[in-house]
Amino acid sequence: LNNDHRSVDPAAVEMLRIADREGYSNIWERYEKQQPQCAYGQLGTCCRICSMGPCRIDPFGDGPTHGVCGATADTIVARNLARMAAVGSSSHSDHGRKVAQLLRAVANGSNTDYRITDADKLMAVAARLDIPTTGRQQLEIAADVAKVAIDCFGNQDEEPLVFLEKYMPAKRFARLKALEESLYQTTGAKTGFLPRGIDREAVDILHRTHFGCDHDPLSLVAQSVRCSLSDGWGGSLIATELQDILLGTPTIKSVKANLGVLEEESVNVVVHGHEPILSAKIAEMAQSAENRQAAEAVGAKRVNVVGLCCTGNEVLLRQGVGMAGNESHSELAIMTGAVDAMVVDVQCIYPAIADLASCFHTKFITTSEQAKIPGSLHIQFDEHHADAIASRIIKTAIDAFPNRNKGRVYIPKHTATAVVGFTVEEILKALGGTPQPLIDLIVNGTIKGVAGIVGCNNVKVQQDHFHRVLTTELLKRDILVIGTGCWAVAAAKAGLMDLSAQELAGPGLKAVCRQLGIPPVLHMGSCVDCSRMLNLAGAIADHLKVDISDLPLVGSAPEWTTEKAVAIGAYFVGSGIPVHLWPLPPILGGPEVTRILTQDAKEVLGGWFFVEEDPVAAADQMERIVMERRSALGI
Ligand code: BF8
Structure with a gap:
């Protein structure tokens, strides 16, 4: 069954057989039709x-050798890369903006559909931002938190972003500041790494990549990193922290993942996209007595809300909603014939779903x-x-249910159990409130280091293959794996987040996971929750009074697809974490840009990119980096 070049996921393989038989268009088939793809585009x-x-x-x-204006290959590659970083950062950050605006509306009483769900988190964020809390009303504090967050978007000063300054470990912040100063002294030219305003850094890229502006590859790469840092320590961080305040900080729970979470006898509503402000509400309203009765009235057992991609991760971690799959599963879910509505908000949604849904009774509902x-x-x-709107969406799905052609329904039976919800708060709680036990385990070599993985699905790579092999290889080597996004869904579907995956880990990691009762692969959330990985790294670095780049940490974005992944990779690198990538990023046509990102960045930022096509070789390289960092620390 797994003998399919398109996916290693048995549920996907079953659905692809149906796609082949019925002639349903899908990403793999359209990818074939795109061959050969433009080599200039691939090289950037x-x-x-x-x-x-x-x-x-x-x-x-x-x-x-030059464009009409005289632009070199390196200028062109660097400008294209910068625009990718700007788009990726903007997508995450604009998501964060909406959450900040919602918190403001809840605080001033103009929105009563949401509330402060996690008061402890509100207090923790306020404390981090130096907002006074003693003797103050909860909503007053929330208003101040929202104001600081919103001001980060439109800050017009030259000072660094407040969220970044308050959350980034001191040594990393100092290093980036010193880097700016030393570049100014040695070159006489300004080069910034510390972001000022979240919106500003993206606009800066749009400006400097306009015809006839910045042609210097180093300057363009530096601004790409700065803009990306405004995402990681700004927009994404704001999204994560404020969503936790409004919707609750995820806690550790056991869930199910893969297409088998769809139910033949229920109204199935798939939420897909990124913004839990919508999906959490849909999951909540599906439970209302009115909607339950409406579902029963059409002969359904219940309304079964399940997730896809990152908004799926959000409701998986907070509400325990079943996970239907990652990016490449989105069309396959519709092909089951059992999806009554697919509800989407923003990002990572194939427009092809509209045509495919029209072959079924499925309502494909856009909302943004x-x-x-x-x-x-x-x-x-x-x-x-x-x-009211979430209820209307659910009613639309319920109304579609009787139109389902039962003879066409096929739901692959595959699901895996996954223990998820490893926020920084939950990890620290499990460790007794301080990162010290984790540090001790790393220092004594029981755990060699930590790998943070985020990634998509990419049709150029067999679905989930890289995710599974790389993750398993790292575990074997006693490297704890944490991560987010579609990688996390791949790991969940593969059973790597089940407690039984402890058996796949090396002896040290296995013993630790057994003792703590956790899997060796930790699901930290959606892609904006990569900020949780930064915060975990930051907590360890601050605890030890070192820079993140001193720690035995390494990142990877296997099967990456989107511009958001470029931004995440760049803010990991800017935070001092080396990052593996596959497939190839579109930079190889620019030798200077390639050198800056894969070599020079190592010295300057302590983080850099490397590419590797083979997952076992990628794990080898990641382990090597971890071991080098360990020996530099003398452990
Ligand atoms: O933000 S992992 S395909 S769903 S970009 Fe998109 Fe990639 Fe999936 Fe989430 Ni992240």
Whole structure:
């Protein structure tokens, strides 16, 4: 069954057989039709910035070496990379902005559909931001937290982002500041690494990559890192922290993952996208007595809300909602014929779903003004009327249920159990309130180090293969694996987050996991929750009074697809964490950019990128980095 070049997931393989038989279009089939893909695009040497172009640089030196304006391959590659980082950062950060605005609305009483769910988290965030809490009303404190967050977006001063300054470990902050100063002294030119305003850093990239502005690869790469840091320690962090305040900080729980979470006898609502302000409400309203009765009235057992991708991760961790799959599962879920509604908000949604859904009774519902898809049903979400709109969406799914063609329904039976919800708070709680026990285990070599993985699915790679092999290889080597996003879904589906996965770990890690009753692979959330990984790294670094780049930590983005992954990779590197990537990023046509990112960054930032196509070799390299860092620390 697993003998399919498209996926290692048996549920996917079953669905792909149906797709082949029925002729359903899907990413794999459309990818084949795109072959051969443009080599200039793959190398990053295609420029479409002005109307004298498009220009392209021949990397083999047979054709033009400069664009019409004179731009070199390195300028073109660096500009394209910077724009990817700006788009990725903007996507995460704009998500964070909406959460901050919602917190403000809850605090001032203009939104009553949401509330402060986690008061302890509110206090912890306020304390971090030096907002006074003693003797003050909860909503007053929430208003102040929201204001600091919102101000981070529009800050017009030259000072660094407040969230970044308050959360980033002191040594890392000092290193980036010193780097800016030393570059100024040695070159006489300003190069910034510490972000100022979240919106500003993205606009800065749009400006400096306009025709005839910044052509210096180093300067463009530096701004890409700065903008990405405004995502990791800004927009994404704000999204995570404020979602925890509003929706609750996830706690450790056991859940189910894979297409088998769909139920033949229930109304199935799949939430897909990124913003839990919507998906958490849908999961909540599905439980209302009114909706339960409505479902029963059409002959269904219940309304079964399940998740896909990152918004799936959000409701998985907070509400224990079943996880239908990662990115490449989104079309496969529709092909089961058992999805009554797929409800999407923003990011990582294939527009092809509209056509596919039209072959079934499935309602494909878009909800965001920022993500409209031709062929879908648009039900505009408005957080000020969230309960009513979520209920309307559920009613739409219930109304679709009787139209289901039962003869076409096929749900693969596969599910795996996953223990998830390892926020920094839960990890510290398990360790007795301090990172010291984890540090001791690392120092005495029981655990060699920690690998943080985030990644998508990418049709260029067999679905989940890289995720599974890399993760398993790292565990074997006593490296604790933490992560988020579609990688986390892959790991959950593969059973790597089940307690039985302890058996796959090396002796040290296995003993620790057994003692704590945890799996060796920790699900920390959605992609904005990569900020949780930064915070864990930061907590350890601050505890030891060292820089993140001193710690035996390493990152990877296997099967990466999106511009958000570029931003995450760049803010890991900017935070001092080396990052593995596969497939190849579109930079190899620029030798100087490639050198900066894979070599020079090591010295300057303490984090750098490396690429490796083979998951076992990638694990070898990651282990090597961990061991080098251990010996540099003298442990
Ligand atoms: O933000 S892992 S495909 S779903 S980009 Fe998208 Fe990639 Fe999945 Fe979430 Ni992250």
